[in-house]
Amino acid sequence: MRTQVGIIGAGPAGLLLSHLLHLRGIDSVVLEARSRDYVERRVRAGVLEHPTAELLREVGLGARMDLEGMVHHGISLRFDGADHRIGFDELLGRSITVYGQQEVVKDLIAARLEAGGELLFEVSEVAVHGLTSDRPAITFTDAEGRPRELACAVIAGCDGFHGVSRQAIPETALTVHEHEYPFAWLGILAEAPPVREELIYTHHERGFALYSMRSPELTRLYLQVDPDEEIESWPDDRIWTELHARLALGGESGLHEGPLREKGISTMRSFVASPLRYGRLFLAGDAAHIVPPTGAKGMNLAVGDVHLLARALERLLLHNESDLVESYSDTALRRVWRAEHFSWFMTSMLHRFPGNDPFQRQLQLAQLRYTAESTAAATSLAENYVGLPFS
Template sequence: MARTQVGIIGAGPAGLLLSYLLHAEGVDAVVLESRSRDYVEKRVRAGVCEHPTVELLRDIGVGTRMDAEGLPHHGFSLRFDGEDHRIALSELTGRTITVYGQQEIVKDLIAAHEAKGYPVEFEVSDVELHELDTENPHVTYRDVDGVARQLDCDVIAGCDGFHGVSRPTVPAERVKFFNREYPFAWLGVLARTPPSHEELIYTHHERGFALHSMRSPEITRLYLQVPFDEKIDEWSDDRIWSELSARLATSGEFALREGPILDKGITPMRSFVAEPMQYGRLFLAGDAAHIVPPTGAKGMNLAIADVRVLSRALVELLQHKRSELAQSYSDTCLKRVWRAEHFSWYMTSMLHVDPAADDFQRRLQLSQLRYTAASTAAATSLAENYVGLPFE
């Protein structure tokens, strides 16, 4: 039997960052992760870091590699009617975003934990949470060698994602779920080829949405809207490149660079919020509490915003015996969560082709795109949400 102040379930960006922030303030924490270290360091996820996320990582001393290898972006393109319409993020907001893969942030945080000796246990199994409605919750699990363990805690943080064990542990009558599923999905590919454009391209096309992104000067990340029940084996590499070329085409000079596809998969689209984000001594953060469609690039950034709030609340609770911030954790986070939910829904509905939409709805959609591209006020609203609203 072991003891820590905060047991953290999940070694994604949320769990690792929470652990690092807590240790910096003298609060003990242990991170438990069901996957291997190699898996979590290679798991390809989000790549857009909001301005507040970048500033936070720099402030705590884990932004060195991000600053060296990340790609700052001062704008992105809205592409529709075969034309590019640039949203000038820096000019409109004075801030930028940085393209730097979630797995790279995970690598940086794991390395920082290793350097300071902060505990992270990988490949644990049979994780169960107990006595959450008391002041002495605990976690039982099996370690990498299959040995049964118990971790006694003051607090448990559920940072284990949408399919993790933390949220289902909350009694059904103590949580309310808000859920919306979309009638399409994203087919994402990682290709070994230089990006075809210096900035991200969000494309509305009659055949469906497409996104041109990147992970480095040599690696391109691309997405296609596909039916929600599509099978990945129906998409050969040639078909993927052909469809990307058709949707990203413009009336001007644009050539899509092709290359070997290193990875491909299909991601469903959903909006989801669990309220409240806390139950007793269990606090949910990141995808364990909420999901946004990836169109607005908010998922990882929301998780980081959550644990920034949670770390301060837990320092107050455990170091200073003041519970006000812990009690208001859910209400504080949900203000930002619902803003991000709305923005992500807005971007998704503006750019994707809804198979059930009639001609009236599709003309409204084009009208919104044209207004956003032409109006400084509309473009500024989009830009300030995209680069990330300031932390409270």
């Protein structure tokens, strides 16, 4: 097998990169360890920044998003027993769109298959070779158990935090920055209609809670829990009781309860590996960086990465000019670190830290009050939440 760009990973980063390259006349093959059904059902992020939604429309992927996605014009910070709304439209004239990552993946897969794109699911034993040569290759075993080799000009590692791409880079060639948070999120997807049209970020003495949604029929809710908690310790009744307690205003939460389609506990970390390039291997998305979900940046950072990378690979493969691939890592990391800081800021401001230090709690409340009362502070939060330009 031979192609111009071998892409490892069929998440939003890998699929969108393949689509953007196709629009530029560049061939690619996407390899994915999971089945198509799995990646289309895997529920992840749901907030699309303004630049992400605009890019999807620009490249012909916005029709279903505009039909089914929910446009949000602000969020609420809930503390001191009240909601404090940050209005994106009033402050910036821009908005976000709630549209599940799995729906973006479905749209991308459909678009690639319609265009004749090659997507190979359920591959295994993936390994990369010749990264510092001009003839890199990917070996793998296909879904039928046959050993295969894919020769390519460039390899894009879009295979997530635990994928093979970053692990193939020598430790001496990579700098890693990592921060572990002393709490986790318990998330549920409930068959219950949302009771609000916008997200609510709650700072509560019992711990953080987030109210969000995925559709007019599905509510997405999160609770801060200890990182060593087991999901078996959280039966449905306990989850709803805690959600009602943390989201209550005037003694009532207003939440609709419903059957849980899924529930799970996710640890929280900040992680950045640099540079995002080693020879002919380029990293994008979660393969290169992780953010805590408080800032809603994960999928949007992946989109920003491949937006840059597609332009850089076009310049390299069609015009034999290497300036954009040389600057890809530095350019992408500027946006990544801004998002890392914003996600850390939101996380630190809203969560209850171990020990519940009263001094730290007063600092958090002071920041929340300033953000809610100051137009400048609210605008800064809105600008980062809605999304900074890709360029």
